[in-house]
Amino acid sequence: MGSQSRADFIIDVLTREFGELMALDPLAFRRKFRKMAASPFAFYRGSASLFYADLTGDHRDDSFLDERTSRVWIHGDLHAENFGTYMNSSGRLVFNVNDFDEAYVGPYSWDLKRFAASVALIGYSKALSDDAITALVTTFARAYLIELRAIAQGGDDAIGSITLENATGVLRRVLQQARLNTRVDLLGQQTTIDDFDRRFSLGDGVYEVDTVTHAKVREAFDRYLGTLPQGTRPVAMRIKDIKLRKGVGIGSAGLPSYNLLLEGNTEALENDVIIYMKQAQVPAVARWIDDERVRGYFQHQGHRTSESQRALQAHADPWLGFTELDGVGQLVAEVSPYAADLDWSDVSEPEELTGVVADLGRAVARMHSVADDESSHDLVDFSTEEAIVAVVDKDEAGFVRHLVEFAHRYGDQAREDHQDFVDVFRNGRLPGL
Numbered sequence: 001m002g003s004q005s006r007a008d009f010i011i012d013v014l015t016r017e018f019g020e021l022m023a024l025d026p027l028a029f030r031r032k033f034r035k036m037a038a039s040p041f042a043f044y045r046g047s048a049s050l051f052y053a054d055l056t057g058d059h060r061d062d063s064f065l066d067e068r069t070s071r072v073w074i075h076g077d078l079h080a081e082n083f084g085t086y087m088n089s090s091g092r093l094v095f096n097v098n099d100f101d102e103a104y105v106g107p108y109s110w111d112l113k114r115f116a117a118s119v120a121l122i123g124y125s126k127a128l129s130d131d132a133i134t135a136l137v138t139t140f141a142r143a144y145l146i147e148l149r150a151i152a153q154g155g156d157d158a159i160g161s162i163t164l165e166n167a168t169g170v171l172r173r174v175l176q177q178a179r180l181n182t183r184v185d186l187l188g189q190q191t192t193i194d195d196f197d198r199r200f201s202l203g204d205g206v207y208e209v210d211t212v213t214h215a216k217v218r219e220a221f222d223r224y225l226g227t228l229p230q231g232t233r234p235v236a237m238r239i240k241d242i243k244l245r246k247g248v249g250i251g252s253a254g255l256p257s258y259n260l261l262l263e264g265n266t267e268a269l270e271n272d273v274i275i276y277m278k279q280a281q282v283p284a285v286a287r288w289i290d291d292e293r294v295r296g297y298f299q300h301q302g303h304r305t306s307e308s309q310r311a312l313q314a315h316a317d318p319w320l321g322f323t324e325l326d327g328v329g330q331l332v333a334e335v336s337p338y339a340a341d342l343d344w345s346d347v348s349e350p351e352e353l354t355g356v357v358a359d360l361g362r363a364v365a366r367m368h369s370v371a372d373d374e375s376s377h378d379l380v381d382f383s384t385e386e387a388i389v390a391v392v393d394k395d396e397a398g399f400v401r402h403l404v405e406f407a408h409r410y411g412d413q414a415r416e417d418h419q420d421f422v423d424v425f426r427n428g429r430l431p432g433l
Contacts, residue, residue: 073371076102088315103308120411143361300329
């Protein structure tokens with residue numbers, strides 16, 4: 001594919017993926033695309049649709065896949081920056097995969113390839129040699145397989161969740177940082193005390209809602225309560241305030257989101273809770289998977305996102321649920337004070353990077369193994385860890401080599417695509433912008 005036709009292809013894919021939203025809010029997408037223009041990695045983060053168009057087109061390869069391993073619950077956007085901390089329903093801080101907006105059921109290897117290519121991009125941005133990048137991807141692949149095999153064999157040798165008890169190095173620092181966060185600090189950043197009660201502060205990207213919208217959001221909240229598991233249902237239920245937030249991140253451009261301030265479990269103001277209700281979108285990967293069993297399983301995209309997170313996290317956020325607003329599926333979850341992301345700018349030397357990618361390999365293995373026949377849903381009704389191990393064990397060295405070669409090849413492709421994208425965008429070739 002020549003440079004000009006590749007640029008046209010990028011335009012076609014991005015327009016097909018974002019066209020409707022771009023027409024509704026061109027300014028939000030100009031912001032999104034300027035962020036994507038900043039670096040090859042930022043472009044890669046925001047262009048999952050292009051990645052999957054390639055995996056089902058020029059880069060299609062069904063090696064190490066069979067009928068079962070093509071139907072695993074996957075994260076859908078597993079790049080290196082989609083990891084961080086959360087407080088699980090047992091009250092423990094966990095470092096794990098986060099952001100399940102793109103989750104779906106598809107080939108497990110698509111997650112691994114998306115992550116491996118992101119490692120190649122990060123490695124290149126840190127001026128690591130090709131050999132060093134090969135070593136990192138190899139470390140990730142082997143850590144993934146060792147943990148998955150341990151889970152398949154009964155779990156005694158599996159490391160399991162990454163917590164303060166077992167984390168080391170960089171990930172331990174991230175967990176310790178998250179532990180320093182407090183609900184009071186979060187409330188202080190987003191709210192103010194008015195007439196002896198707490199209200200949201202108005203600021204950049206935060207807007208008042210009119211009376212009609214306020215009533216609709218309250219009704220949607222009441223429906224959401226019915227989607228929470230009875231056993232872990234939180235006690236705070238009274239809504240104190242509602243505000244509109246406009247998505248400003250790379251992944252949420254143009255999407256409306258409502259923040260709800262809830263009375264905490266006492267009348268004291270320091271334990272109030274903030275939850276968000278945001279419009280869920282069709283995941284990029286779903287456009288390239290033709291499986292009616294999967295498509296028909298979900299009521300709407302809010303249901304899909306919520307179910308996916310519950311399936312892929314061993315102990316999900318107790319506030320996690322879904323609802324509908326104006327007939328559109330919404331995801332609902334807590335704005336958690338205990339969220340801290342892994343910052344790759346703090347990790348530069350190969351030795352430190354090696355420890356991090358090994359931990360992330362284990363986290364991905366755990367994620368892929370959770371959402372199967374032993375979980376509460378019946379969409380994936382077999383042991384995913386056993387199915388993946390059976391496929392890979394036929395040629396483990398070939399599997400690792402396969403991931404390494406893809407990482408280098410697609411990392412190169414993404415850097416070229418980034419340059420094409422910048423040229424297309426700055427020359428006004430993206431329709432509607």
